[in-house]
Amino acid sequence: MxxxxxxxxxxxAREAVRFYLLDHSTPIGKAIDIAMxxxxxxxxxxxxxxxYPHTAPTDALLWRxxxxxxxxxxxxxxxxxxxxxxxxxxxxxPYTVIDLLSVLPTLSVLVLPGPxxxxxxxxxxxRIVRVLRFYRFTQDEEFFFGTxxxxxxxxxxxxxxxxxxxxxxxxxxxxxxxxxxxxxxxxGDAFYYTVVSLTTVGFGDITPVTTGGRWVTVGAxxxxxxxxxxxxxxxxxxxxxxxxxxxxxxxxxLRHHDADASHCKACxxxxxxxxxx
Numbered sequence: 480m481x482x483x484x485x486x487x488x489x490x491x492a493r494e495a496v497r498f499y500l501l502d503h504s505t506p507i508g509k510a511i512d513i514a515m516x517x518x519x520x521x522x523x524x525x526x527x528x529x530x531y532p533h534t535a536p537t538d539a540l541l542w543r544x545x546x547x548x549x550x551x552x553x554x555x556x557x558x559x560x561x562x563x564x565x566x567x568x569x570x571x572x573p574y575t576v577i578d579l580l581s582v583l584p585t586l587s588v589l590v591l592p593g594p595x596x597x598x599x600x601x602x603x604x605x606r607i608v609r610v611l612r613f614y615r616f617t618q619d620e621e622f623f624f625g626t627x628x629x630x631x632x633x634x635x636x637x638x639x640x641x642x643x644x645x646x647x648x649x650x651x652x653x654x655x656x657x658x659x660x661x662x663x664x665x666x667g668d669a670f671y672y673t674v675v676s677l678t679t680v681g682f683g684d685i686t687p688v689t690t691g692g693r694w695v696t697v698g699a700x701x702x703x704x705x706x707x708x709x710x711x712x713x714x715x716x717x718x719x720x721x722x723x724x725x726x727x728x729x730x731x732x733l734r735h736h737d738a739d740a741s742h743c744k745a746c747x748x749x750x751x752x753x754x755x756x
């Protein structure tokens with residue numbers, strides 16, 4: 480039976496914080512992971528629901544939820560910096576930068592005067608980066624339910640990339656077209672347009688009327704052409720090489736040979752590997 484990692488004795492508060500934020504095996508570590516993932520999903524849901532018409536009490540409830548969750552994420556950000564062994568490295572970590580950017584729009588409404596916040600349109604658009612927080616949960620093979628296979632993790636990243644591309648594009652398109660385009664009144668309208676456009680169906684019932692909306696569409700199509708095949712290629716390479724040995728032929732440079740190969744199958748050069756029969 481494999482023993483589960485546990486917090487060492489006589490550790491400092493900083494070391495304890497670092498351990499539990501990185502841990503995926505202990506009950507506390509799993510609870511933190513599940514809570515952060517759930518809050519992230521709720522954070523995204525609040526953003527979507529806010530684009531639909533609703534009553535004043537619902538609006539107030541959504542705002543309280545947004546501020547509360549943003550406060551939790553801000554506390555997590557501070558704790559990650561506090562507990563990090565290399566604080567400068569943690570500050571510049573892309574995941575940590577995304578964590579900070581995801582709460583800046585909400586914090587700006589609380590800190591800055593109302594007119595200033597209204598003028599800073601890019602802060603409202605920046606709420607889209609909240610969806611990028613999901614990548615933190617796929618940065619390694621250790622997850623809160625245990626260890627997942629590399630192939631499963633890559634497949635999950637592909638699905639996440641497609642979701643992020645669709646969601647971020649819809650959010651940016653909504654921000655650019657809302658209030659100007661009569662066909663885009665909610666996030667659902669923008670998401671529908673994004674799916675129809677990126678799948679090249681193109682019904683034509685919704686079209687961009689602003690320069691920003693057109694550039695968002697162009698950027699999304701280019702990103703889809705580049706990112707999705709790249710992610711899919713990683714999965715194919717890992718699946719085709721799962722039974723291979725990662726040895727490079729010194730003559731032609733071919734990698735991933737059969738486990739019992741003594742010669743390169745491409746050039747015939749000797750690449751003898753010790754192999755148990």
